[in-house]
Amino acid sequence: MNIDHCSYSSHTDGYHDLRRNGFNHFLIRVQIEGRGKATIQSKTYQLEQGSIIFVPPGTHYELTIEPNQLSGDYHLLVTGDWLEDWWEKLDCPDFAALSSTDTIVTLWRLLSTEKLRPSHEQNHDLNTHLLKSIMLMIETEINARHSIQRPFIVTRMMRYIEEHALERLTLEDVANEVDLSVSRASHLFKDHTDKTMIQYAQHIKLEAAINQMKYTNMTLEQIAFTCGFGNYPYFHRLFTREYQMSPSQYRKIN
Template identity: 40%
Template sequence: MLTIGLCGFSYHTKQFYSFHDAVLSDYLFRLQTEGSCEVKVNQQSLTVEKGDLLLIKPGDHYELRIEEGQNSGDYYLFCQGQWIDQWWNRSEKPTMTRIELDEKLLSLWRHIIIEDRRPHLEQNRELMDYLLQALCVCLERAVNETSATYSRPYAVTKMMRYIEEHALSTFKIEEAATHAGLSVSRAVHLFKSSVGKTMIEYAQDIRLSAAVDQMKYTHMTLDQIAENCGFSGYPYFHKVFKKKFGVAPGSYRKNE
């Protein structure tokens, strides 16, 4: 079973010092969402700014300082358990990484905070374990995707995530480029060279996958599925589907 020692959101507008004379006994996850602060991990002094994620293990010395004139907002979580030990040891965990402040990740963190606030008898320990494991895996992916040694530029990953989120609705290449902070021409070239397909092709793969699932598991008409999966109409859906699978959508559905 996993144990959460302390978790929450803190916001400081005044000078604040938190010195830990003893080494940490738990893992500490801390994500700066507003302002800045100063921390010392072991003998390393760090200026922590918006988007910086701290991952600190048991046995490390940790100090937090918020100086006069600094504002600081952060999500924090202290935890321990055998699963966390295994998760920590399976890949390198840098002390500090700049990650994207993704609302889905923050929502997961808030869910854990709310669950932890419930009266002890009202808490669902199984749910808390799964939520914490999900947070760990999400943090690990965020760290890996922003690493300089990752297999593709982070700007491309940002465009992929944007497309994955918006593929079933109308989205424009310009919007994905803006999301990654790139010009359209640079975004188009970088995406194709890194992923091996265009943004539209990547979006179509997602749409077709969603369409196949809906053909298998719903009773919606093919016209409804085409609209629901982001195609401009059934004729275009028919054309793209047949090119991908070699058969028309109707025939594919009958044979499933």
């Protein structure tokens, strides 16, 4: 497998790319900000944050960014059997929508930086593993969307909470991420997860705290702070309510 190109593009004043006979490579493009429109064969897709398109070699492709429209994306041009076999295993999608791009973009950025080095200085095994990690994360999300019966927007909220639960997180942050009011976001989340957004964030924090208690020598006060509880009394109260024992008791028996 050869990674022939990996880069980031940003457009603010319009852009148009028409490839009637497609590329000689397999194109994968993920929209990370703004909007655009892509036509693959005869199908047209509206692109927004999290939209990812797959364009195999020799496939008609057209990308349009309207004037005065912000658009940012990462894209790859790849040749080789591994990627085409992977794509066929997923039933050859043209388009998918990711609930979160943060982790994938981090890996994509690493790969893009590595590809800027002179070829003889690149770690080609690392490049291959980064690409495969990106694809497998995409695969996991696509499969999850098919197997879990809940609105995609709820999955997006869950992923956002998972990624930011240990930080200073508010209901407004989550609602803004999916362009909903706090009230609407809260109702949707509770209806499809049987938890409030706060309860879900607390669950993530408690799981993180348990890992810290098991595998580090940090004090309970330090764990309370690093896992986003703010102070030990609050951590103690939530932990005891959830596990019917105090954090110190849990640590002694584990």
